[in-house]
Amino acid sequence: xxxxxxxxxxxxxxxxxxxPSCGCDAAVRSPAxxxxxxxxITPANRLDHFAARWGWKRESHRVVPGLYRLGNPSTESPVxxxxxxxLSFDALRSALAGFDAWILVLDTKGINVWCAAGxxxxxxxxxxxxxxxxxxxxxxxxxxxxxxxxxxxxxSWPEVLRRSKFLxxxxxxxxxxxxxYLKTHxxxxxxxxxxxPLWDRLIxxxxxxxxxxxxxxxxxxxxxxxxxxxxxxxxxSAVLAGTALFPALLLFIPTQDFSTKGLILGGVVAIPFxxxxxxxPLLPGWANAAxxxxxxxxxxxxxAYSALNFTGATTFTSRTGVKKEIFRYVPLMAxxxxxxxxxxxxxxxxxxxxxx
Amino acid sequence: xxxxxEVHQNLEAKKNPSxxxxxxxxxxxxxxxxxxxxxxxxxxxxxHAVFAEGNEHAELANPASCMECGACAKNCPVQxxxxxxxxxxxxxxxxxxxxxxxxxxxxxxxxDAGSCCGQSEKTGCGGx
Numbered sequence: 001x002x003x004x005x006x007x008x009x010x011x012x013x014x015x016x017x018x019x020p021s022c023g024c025d026a027a028v029r030s031p032a033x034x035x036x037x038x039x040x041i042t043p044a045n046r047l048d049h050f051a052a053r054w055g056w057k058r059e060s061h062r063v064v065p066g067l068y069r070l071g072n073p074s075t076e077s078p079v080x081x082x083x084x085x086x087l088s089f090d091a092l093r094s095a096l097a098g099f100d101a102w103i104l105v106l107d108t109k110g111i112n113v114w115c116a117a118g119x120x121x122x123x124x125x126x127x128x129x130x131x132x133x134x135x136x137x138x139x140x141x142x143x144x145x146x147x148x149x150x151x152x153x154x155x156s157w158p159e160v161l162r163r164s165k166f167l168x169x170x171x172x173x174x175x176x177x178x179x180x181y182l183k184t185h186x187x188x189x190x191x192x193x194x195x196x197p198l199w200d201r202l203i204x205x206x207x208x209x210x211x212x213x214x215x216x217x218x219x220x221x222x223x224x225x226x227x228x229x230x231x232x233x234x235x236x237s238a239v240l241a242g243t244a245l246f247p248a249l250l251l252f253i254p255t256q257d258f259s260t261k262g263l264i265l266g267g268v269v270a271i272p273f274x275x276x277x278x279x280x281p282l283l284p285g286w287a288n289a290a291x292x293x294x295x296x297x298x299x300x301x302x303x304a305y306s307a308l309n310f311t312g313a314t315t316f317t318s319r320t321g322v323k324k325e326i327f328r329y330v331p332l333m334a335x336x337x338x339x340x341x342x343x344x345x346x347x348x349x350x351x352x353x354x355x356x
Numbered sequence: 357x358x359x360x361x362e363v364h365q366n367l368e369a370k371k372n373p374s375x376x377x378x379x380x381x382x383x384x385x386x387x388x389x390x391x392x393x394x395x396x397x398x399x400x401x402x403x404h405a406v407f408a409e410g411n412e413h414a415e416l417a418n419p420a421s422c423m424e425c426g427a428c429a430k431n432c433p434v435q436x437x438x439x440x441x442x443x444x445x446x447x448x449x450x451x452x453x454x455x456x457x458x459x460x461x462x463x464x465x466x467x468d469a470g471s472c473c474g475q476s477e478k479t480g481c482g483g484x
Contacts, residue, residue: 118425118442152401152427153441170400187400194403256378312445316404318424319442321380323459326449328379 032135037068039097041090048086055207061086065107067134071100075141081127083108083116095175104130117154124159131164146171196315201247204313208243227348234273238299241269242306259329262307266300287356290343297340301333383422384440389413391436398437401427
């Protein structure tokens with residue numbers, strides 16, 4: 001009742017230019033406008049998805065939160081909750097092609113459902129707030145809302161029921177299973193499982209790489225000048241191994257720990273460089289040893305560190321485990337990087353000074 | 357504490373006696389089947405089939421697969437499940453450790469102040 005009232009007497013400030021100075025809570029008091037959407041993914045949508053995958057304008061892949069009409073929904077039509085990240089919302093609306101439904105978009109600050117649930121923004125409070133501010137109970141006659149399964153870390157169904165009278169139903173993990181799910185409203189075990197298949201890993205490579213591309217170019221350029229093109233190539237190889245090869249090969253590299261997987265992959269990548277640096281007939285034995293040691297210590301350390309950081313992007317690593325990994329391996333990585341760098345710097349300085 | 361914790365850990369110990377090169381064999385998940393009312397919500401929300409349906413109560417079928425997302429505990433109406441949830445985000449945890457802050461509170465993506473994924477600007481969580 002209260003919700004209907006606030007919805008009708010929309011906060012006067014919300015549409016004005018002085019909105020920031022207005023004390024009203026926009027989320028609660030904005031008018032319960034119902035927007036319309038459809039299931040078509042346009043070329044512009046695809047461009048937006050592509051940009052999102054490359055981390056381009058990270059904050060801008062958002063849809064306006066609130067209630068949406070998909071197709072021609074009635075008071076009996078199902079209600080689906082989604083995040084206001086374009087990739088999430090578009091996955092849902094395109095999966096519901098041919099259905100008449102309501103979509104309630106939560107304000108997750110442009111973050112996907114699972115991450116937002118982990119952070120609590122795709123959460124009980126926000127869902128209850130959106131149910132109330134949209135006036136949903138006057139729009140549909142039933143009291144059910146279908147929430148994506150991966151929203152569960154943020155949303156507590158008993159709490160939502162108590163506070164909004166809406167009973168939550170956990171839909172499948174993937175929106176593309178919805179049409180099958182909606183036949184019986186029962187998910188098969190496969191629909192409930194999160195996997196991390198090759199394509200899901202490959203699609204993360206751009207954003208992983210973009211993060212380190214600039215520092216990589218700088219370091220490679222500096223090393224090219226100081227130590228030659230092979231050293232520059234070693235830097236690029238280490239970074240590409242850590243950000244691209246590692247996600248691709250994740251499940252094929254032996255051992256469970258990401259750090260040890262990274263050390264193994266880095267070790268393999270380092271071998272050719274160790275051979276090149278370690279077999280220079282013009283240099284004395286110790287210099288060859290220092291060159292090989294630099295490659296064999298620094299490259300695996302860099303790849304292992306990237307590998308460890310990839311845990312944050314995977315679908316299965318636990319906090320307890322990642323913490324254990326940090327304490328077990330980060331000191332080792334640091335020692336390897338320092339000793340390897342000292343060997344490399346000693347070698348470089350010796351050459352610059354004409355000692356060798 | 358829950359009595360099943362012991363059972364859980366023994367089970368894990370058998371599976372991987374050394375825990376060598378496997379930091380993920382133990383988790384903070386605790387389950388008390390005696391409290392379970394068999395509502396099956398945990399089996400619906402778990403993305404790794406850690407819980408399986410049982411006759412009397414849910415079964416802890418696959419505890420080593422737990423990623424501590426916290427979905428089960430959050431949606432258990434009788435608090436039969438406990439887990440220290442949070443995103444295993446090494447980036448933010450290492451950052452917190454280097455700044456001398458507590459790794460647990462600093463990287464708690466589950467809490468209101470959590471900003472793990474946001475700070476590292478990663479898509480994270482499989483980009484779903």
